[in-house]
Amino acid sequence: MRGGNLNETTQKRKSIEQKSIGVVYITISFLLTINLLIYYFLFQYYMKENIKHQLRDTAIGISSIINADELIQLRTKIDESSEEYLKIKDILKKFKVADQNIREIYTMRKTDEKDIWEFIVDAEDKDSKELSHIGDLYDVSNNIEIKKFYYGTIADDDLVNDEWGTTISGYAPIKDNKGHVVGIVGVDIGTKTFAIYKFNMLYATLIILFVSLLATIFIIKKIVGYYTTPINQIIYAINKVKEGNLNYRVSIKTNDEFEDIGEALNSTADILINYQKMLEKSLKVEREQKESIFKVYKDVIYSVTQGKFNLINNEVMFEIVNEGVSYNEMEIESSEKVAEARYMMNSYLVKDNYTVQSKSHIALCVSEAATNVIKHANSGAMQIRQLKDYVRVLFKDKGQGMDFDKLPKMIFLNGFSTKLSMGYGFAIIYKFADKVYLSTSENGTIVVMDFLLQYRSNEEEGVYEV
Structure with missing residues (x-):
């Protein structure tokens, strides 16, 4: 009965191994999650910087090909059928087709009105509703980056919302032979592409986290198990002694304090066995004496x-x-x-x-x-x-x-x-x-x-x- 109660209590009580695994696992999981979150946000930052770099490189590549003198000649919507317009439009379309992540490519220039610019050539097809024609105006008062095009190639620091949607854009100046800026090339990447990048990164982060957690569980169980196995052996041996099995011996070969405890436990069991034998012998003698006395009294009283x-x-x-x-x-x-x-x-x-x-x-x-x-x-x-x-x-x-x-x-x-x-x-x-x-x-x-x-x-x- 006592053995049953002891086993029941042991089952209800959490073991050192369970507690150790739990504490170490939670700690490592917390640190791992923090590191992955830092990695995720850093990756987002570098991903955005990489996109901006790609936008600037694409814009520079396009601006270096466009003939500034031909661009200057395009003044009204009538010029959209001119050879110069079609030539520049073909250049823009080739770049757009080459990179599926690009949503829009266009050219623009300043007007005499403050913060009002106008479109020149747009890579969109002529039947597209999003096509901007020569002379279509665009308010750049809320776009700080586009105003810096005179200082060189630039890109938006963050997503920009306008009538065409939410995009991040890169810009490069178009210069004539004298180095005068006559317009800019704008390259837009939409939120869909940006979201795909973020989703792929999040997915990769979660996969890494999941695999890391599984690996952490496996490694922790191995490490903690290595140290708790001798403890479990000692507890099992003690329970055996409590149940009266003094012949049980624990075998621990760890070359450390656990092995010393195991040897001490075995020595204690040997001492208990010797004491038990002495006690049994003493009880046997006492029992025989009592039986002898009992028989004497029994016979005497019966006779008397x-x-x-x-x-x-x-x-x-x-x-x-x-x-x-x-x-x-x-x-x-x-x-x-x-x-x-x-x-x-x-x-x-x-x-x-x-x-x-x-x-x-x-x-x-x-x-x-x-x-x-x-x-x-x-x-x-x-x-x-x-x-x-x-x-x-x-x-x-x-x-x-x-x-x-x-x-x-x-x-x-x-x-x-x-x-x-x-x-x-x-x-x-x-x-x-x-x-x-x-x-x-x-x-x-x-x-x-x-x-x-x-x-x-x-x-x-x-x-x-x-």
């Missing part, structure tokens, strides 16, 4: 009482208390129960052919036995059993048992008691009962009294008032 008083062991007593048919029984827990015990006995005696004197003697024996159960054992039980030629009355108590050395005085001296269990009143019981059986141990005492149905008339006994 001519078989009237029988000192018996628990095995024989088991047979005695189960003979016959049970008439009635009761628990005895207080002094008030003494009168009830006597009443129960008298109720039984009414139906049998007992003399008044014998009834008085039997009732007196019951009173004495019940009283001593309360005085010396606190609680016990009484039972009446009917046999063929006699009635049997049993008393059981839960006291500390009797001292064999004082047993003769208990039986033969009226009023003597050791105050251990059923001492006082034994002389009266011995005098009036036809046969007495006694079994005593540290677990309590059982007294059985037999009374013949026909009381012997030739005995010289007085009448005791109850």
Whole structure:
């Protein structure tokens, strides 16, 4: 039963291995997540810088090919059918087709009105709704970067919202032979491309995080398991010893303190085995001595009482208390129960052919036995059993048992008691009962009294008032 409770408690209690794995895993996972988040945001930054660099390079490449003099000639929408317009448009379209990430390519120039620019050539097809024609105006008041084109190639620092949607753009100036800026080339990348870059990065980050966490679990379990395995072996060995298996030995080969603990545990088990053998030997000697003393007292008392008083062991007593048919029984827990015990006995005696004197003697024996159960054992039980030629009355108590050395005085001296269990009143019981059986141990005492149905008339006994 204890082993079961111990195992149940062990199952409910978290092991050092579980706690260690949990703490280390949470710590490493937290640090790994922080690192990946930093990596993710840094990658976003460098990704945006890379896009801006690509936009600037593309814009520079286009501006270096466009003929500035031809661009200057394009002034009105009528010029969209000119050779110069179609030539520049073809250049823009080739760059757009070459890079699927590019959403728009166009050329622009300043107007005389502040922050108002106009489109010149657009790479969109002529049937496209997003096509900007020569002279279409564009307000650049909210676009700080485009105003810096005179200083060189530039790109937006962040996404810009306008009537064509949300984009990030790169710009490069178009210069004539004298180095004068006559316009700019604009290259736009839409949010879709930007979102794809971000999604791919997020997806890659999550994959790395997931794989890293799995690898972390595996590595941590291996590392923690290496150190907790000897602890589990020691705990298992201790539980085995608790269960009484002193022959179990733990084998730990770690060349550290765990191995020392394992050896100490094995040595302790050896000491316990030796102590157990010594204790068993001592108990055996003590048991043999008690059995020898018991046999001497049993034979002497049986001989002196001519078989009237029988000192018996628990095995024989088991047979005695189960003979016959049970008439009635009761628990005895207080002094008030003494009168009830006597009443129960008298109720039984009414139906049998007992003399008044014998009834008085039997009732007196019951009173004495019940009283001593309360005085010396606190609680016990009484039972009446009917046999063929006699009635049997049993008393059981839960006291500390009797001292064999004082047993003769208990039986033969009226009023003597050791105050251990059923001492006082034994002389009266011995005098009036036809046969007495006694079994005593540290677990309590059982007294059985037999009374013949026909009381012997030739005995010289007085009448005791109850």
